[in-house]
């Protein structure tokens with residue numbers, strides 16, 4: 001693919017250094033479990049996106065998507081072609097997700113577009129930055145050479161994430177395009193992704209077990225309460 005002359009790109013900043021700096025001042029654990037999502041997560045993805053308020057939907061999709069449009073977006077996600085990453089809380093609620101979209105056009109097979117959303121309750125913790133870093137590693141391993149981020153110019157947080165990773169931002173009125181040129185994958189990116197995947201799987205299964213346990217406990221307590229109430233009624 002030939003680069004249009006007006007594209008100003010910069011290489012992805014040596015990842016560890018950038019990520020350390022970007023999350024140092026916040027209470028972010030060293031590793032955040034980021035899971036690759038699949039077909040079976042579609043309903044949770046839809047639920048996550050529907051929790052975004054109108055202004056967030058405007059920032060995320062570039063227009064004020066209504067519930068129906070959001071649902072359609074979730075319904076049409078192509079898990080075979082694209083890559084989707086998510087961060088779950090203890091209740092297995094999807095609190096943050098990123099979408100790496102690829103084009104079916106052969107000439108642009110080395111390009112990906114990044115989109116992200118973090119629920120308001122989880123903002124400012126570095127999750128957006130983490131998802132971006134994860135997407136970069138994944139893209140490099142998939143031989144992607146250029147990552148694009150389309151954002152409204154008012155979207156300070158998103159543009160900050162892109163800029164601090166080394167992306168060049170071109171502003172065009174209310175809209176901005178960021179381009180990040182990625183270096184080739186190395187053994188470090190392969191190992192990093194493998195370790196992150198493993199960590200996220202273990203974390204998810206642990207959270208799943210814990211949730212099942214609490215759900216069972218809640219059911220038992222409900223049954224006990226029902227029995228108690230029944231006893232009280234029959235004693236009256």
Ligand SMILES: CC(C)(COP(=O)(O)OP(=O)(O)OC[C@H]1O[C@@H](n2cnc3c(N)ncnc32)[C@H](O)[C@@H]1OP(=O)(O)O)[C@@H](O)C(=O)NCCC(=O)NCCS
Pocket residue numbers: 021022023056057059060061114115116117118119122123124125126127128129130150151155156157158160161164
């Ligand atoms: C953009 C978004 C994903 C950022 O998520 P986040 O987890 O809060 O981001 P981080 O905590 O990693 O913060 C990234 C940077 O932005 C800054 N930032 C966060 N919110 C900000 C705000 N409202 N105003 C200005 N800067 C902000 C942080 O301080 C941080 O900068 P630093 O590294 O210099 O400290 C989140 O705000 C969001 O979901 N917005 C709605 C959807 C959207 O805009 N998507 C992007 C377009 S695809």
